[in-house]
Amino acid sequence: MAHEEYGCPCCQAGLGNLFAYDAADATAAEIRILPIGRRRFMAGASALAGTAVTTACGSSLLSAPPVAPELEARTRIYAGGTIMTVDPGFSRPEAMAVKGNRILATGSLEDVQAAAGEDADIIDLKGRTVLPGLIDPHTHILIGALMDQAMDYVGITRFSTTDEILDYIRHLDSERPENEWIVCRNYYPMLQAFEEPLGFSSLDKISGIRPIMVLNASGHIAYANQAAFMAAGIPDDVANPSGGEFVRDTNGNLTGEMRNQTTYSKVLGARPSGVGSAPADAVLKTCERFASLGLTTVSELGLGGLLRGAGDWEVLKQAGATGRLSQRIRAYPMYVFDDAWDEAGLSPGEGDDLVRIAGYKLIADGSNQGFTGLQREPYYTVDSTGIAYMAPAELTALMRKRAAQGWQIAVHGNGDKAIDNILDAVEQVASEGIDVKSLRIRIEHCSILHDEQIERMKAHGVSASFLIGHVHYWGVAMRDRIFGPDKSRLLDRCASCERAGVGYTIHSDFFVTDPNPLHMIEMAVTRQSWKEPDFALAPEECASRETAIRAMTSEAAWQLGSDHEIGSLEPGKFADYVILDGDPSSVPADEIKNIRVLETWMGGAQTFQA
Numbered sequence: 106m107a108h109e110e111y112g113c114p115c116c117q118a119g120l121g122n123l124f125a126y127d128a129a130d131a132t133a134a135e136i137r138i139l140p141i142g143r144r145r146f147m148a149g150a151s152a153l154a155g156t157a158v159t160t161a162c163g164s165s166l167l168s169a170p171p172v173a174p175e176l177e178a179r180t181r182i183y184a185g186g187t188i189m190t191v192d193p194g195f196s197r198p199e200a201m202a203v204k205g206n207r208i209l210a211t212g213s214l215e216d217v218q219a220a221a222g223e224d225a226d227i228i229d230l231k232g233r234t235v236l237p238g239l240i241d242p243h244t245h246i247l248i249g250a251l252m253d254q255a256m257d258y259v260g261i262t263r264f265s266t267t268d269e270i271l272d273y274i275r276h277l278d279s280e281r282p283e284n285e286w287i288v289c290r291n292y293y294p295m296l297q298a299f300e301e302p303l304g305f306s307s308l309d310k311i312s313g314i315r316p317i318m319v320l321n322a323s324g325h326i327a328y329a330n331q332a333a334f335m336a337a338g339i340p341d342d343v344a345n346p347s348g349g350e351f352v353r354d355t356n357g358n359l360t361g362e363m364r365n366q367t368t369y370s371k372v373l374g375a376r377p378s379g380v381g382s383a384p385a386d387a388v389l390k391t392c393e394r395f396a397s398l399g400l401t402t403v404s405e406l407g408l409g410g411l412l413r414g415a416g417d418w419e420v421l422k423q424a425g426a427t428g429r430l431s432q433r434i435r436a437y438p439m440y441v442f443d444d445a446w447d448e449a450g451l452s453p454g455e456g457d458d459l460v461r462i463a464g465y466k467l468i469a470d471g472s473n474q475g476f477t478g479l480q481r482e483p484y485y486t487v488d489s490t491g492i493a494y495m496a497p498a499e500l501t502a503l504m505r506k507r508a509a510q511g512w513q514i515a516v517h518g519n520g521d522k523a524i525d526n527i528l529d530a531v532e533q534v535a536s537e538g539i540d541v542k543s544l545r546i547r548i549e550h551c552s553i554l555h556d557e558q559i560e561r562m563k564a565h566g567v568s569a570s571f572l573i574g575h576v577h578y579w580g581v582a583m584r585d586r587i588f589g590p591d592k593s594r595l596l597d598r599c600a601s602c603e604r605a606g607v608g609y610t611i612h613s614d615f616f617v618t619d620p621n622p623l624h625m626i627e628m629a630v631t632r633q634s635w636k637e638p639d640f641a642l643a644p645e646e647c648a649s650r651e652t653a654i655r656a657m658t659s660e661a662a663w664q665l666g667s668d669h670e671i672g673s674l675e676p677g678k679f680a681d682y683v684i685l686d687g688d689p690s691s692v693p694a695d696e697i698k699n700i701r702v703l704e705t706w707m708g709g710a711q712t713f714q715a
């Protein structure tokens with residue numbers, strides 16, 4: 106099987122091509138998925154052309170009148186449980202008071218009561234645990250939300266095998282109205298072991314009438330049944346479009362597998378109209394779901410990818426203005442649209458405490474599991490050293506331009522050679538007199554790290570953000586196929602960074618993996634493999650409980666430039682917190698993921714109740 110199939114969509118600009126909406130009617134209650142040939146783009150936003158199509162996802166939150174988040178009128182004091190502030194001393198005071206949208210006081214119950222006044226309500230935690238609101242410092246909330254609302258998730262955080270996926274699709278088929286399509290996302294053949302690839306052979310057995318399509322996690326490949334091909338008017342003798350392929354078996358018959366968007370967008374484009382949602386509405390709905398996971402802040406590390414430029418920032422502001430957003434969002438404009446950001450006059454820090462521009466995004470290479478991460482040496486089973494998405498000179502030039510303007514820089518780097526290139530650029534820019542330490546430069550994924558690279562990061566105040574699912578979900582593949590037993594031990598080096606004094610966070614890269622912060626904390630602490638539960642990848646790199654918790658709270662806030670307002674439970678910061686039924690610092694390591702989120706509060710307003 107060709108290795109390109111496993112390419113990872115993170116940080117690429119292409120997937121936004123699937124979605125478009127009418128820029129002239131920004132409140133249009135539809136996600137529109139347009140066939141490639143019938144789409145045209147105008148001035149930073151997509152314009153509709155041809156038949157619009159979409160998704161069924163219920164009523165629009167966006168069309169409801171804006172609300173002010175519902176704040177508790179009374180001052181509340183929490184006591185009687187574990188209050189983990191995640192402040193510099195990782196203190197656990199007896200009590201915490203919340204007034205309006207801020208934390209008023211922490212300390213002994215007596216002191217907190219004195220600060221809160223006699224009228225304050227006292228809430229008995231009954232042994233439960235309060236933690237700062239959880240922060241995912243690297244997600245793709247815009248395209249991720251559209252995918253989330255338009256397609257059913259069948260990825261690795263839900264199903265282990267293709268058989269389970271087929272059972273699930275069978276279940277959907279038995280439940281859905283007859284005329285409704287089934288479209289699924291995030292199928293990952295390398296990890297979800299299969300007998301034969303999805304396509305006519307398996308999906309036709311589920312339905313010969315209802316169109317079914319499953320999108321590969323890479324975003325580059327899709328699999329459909331014959332009913333979907335018929336609905337799209339794709340004949341048996343269809344010619345391959347440029348750059349795409351309708352895969353055929355050895356007898357020359359179509360298999361239902363389609364490579365590249367130019368092929369499968371014909372199928373998606375034939376999906377009939379339904380009630381859908383505008384991009385901002387999809388963001389509101391997906392954020393509402395994420396509140397149940399304890400998240401109070403997420404991020405957009407590829408701003409511009411949906412509407413090809415500054416329109417993406419308008420969508421986030423539109424979501425924020427409704428007063429219905431369940432998470433704060435920190436956004437990073439993507440270098441691919443560099444001119445568009447200049448034209449829009451976007452500056453770092455623009456926005457407010459809810460939705461804000463945090464930094465600037467550069468991309469040094471591809472993904473390791475897609476064999477496109479840039480390596481010093483060839484891959485273990487593939488004779489390639491990957492791809493430099495930005496050549497060193499371009500990387501340095503754009504880092505120089507944006508750092509000189511005061512932007513924080515976040516650079517996607519997976520392979521060790523890509524990280525060499527990033528650190529070379531940082532050192533070059535520093536040698537020219539820019540105070541890079543103050544910019545909090547972060548390396549995204551930062552997957553393969555050698556000791557001397559950690560030292561170079563330390564010297565320039567560069568921090569790491571690890572996609573910790575690389576260890577848990579891909580650990581066995583990293584060992585057996587991608588890097589081999591030795592180099593795979595250099596993946597996501599939590600303990601080495603901690604020892605060296607290099608800060609790190611952990612992230613889901615949603616929609617690459619679905620975000621579950623407590624599960625991610627467990628992955629960092631145990632490094633256990635999903636495929637071989639007895640195998641831990643480089644156990645010497647297991648994170649301590651404290652740093653793993655910090656990686657999704659205080660350290661994540663710092664990386665997002667928001668440590669002055671969120672990330673810990675300290676007086677004056679926003680009242681962003683979660684109440685859990687267990688303490689992630691003391692339950693057995695492999696039970697952290699089983700801790701239940703009971704309540705989530707953002708800015709003093711409750712966003713989730715179990």
Ligand SMILES: [Zn+2]
Pocket residue numbers: 115116243244245406614
């Ligand atoms: Zn990403």
Ligand SMILES: [Zn+2]
Pocket residue numbers: 115116517549550
């Ligand atoms: Zn990335």
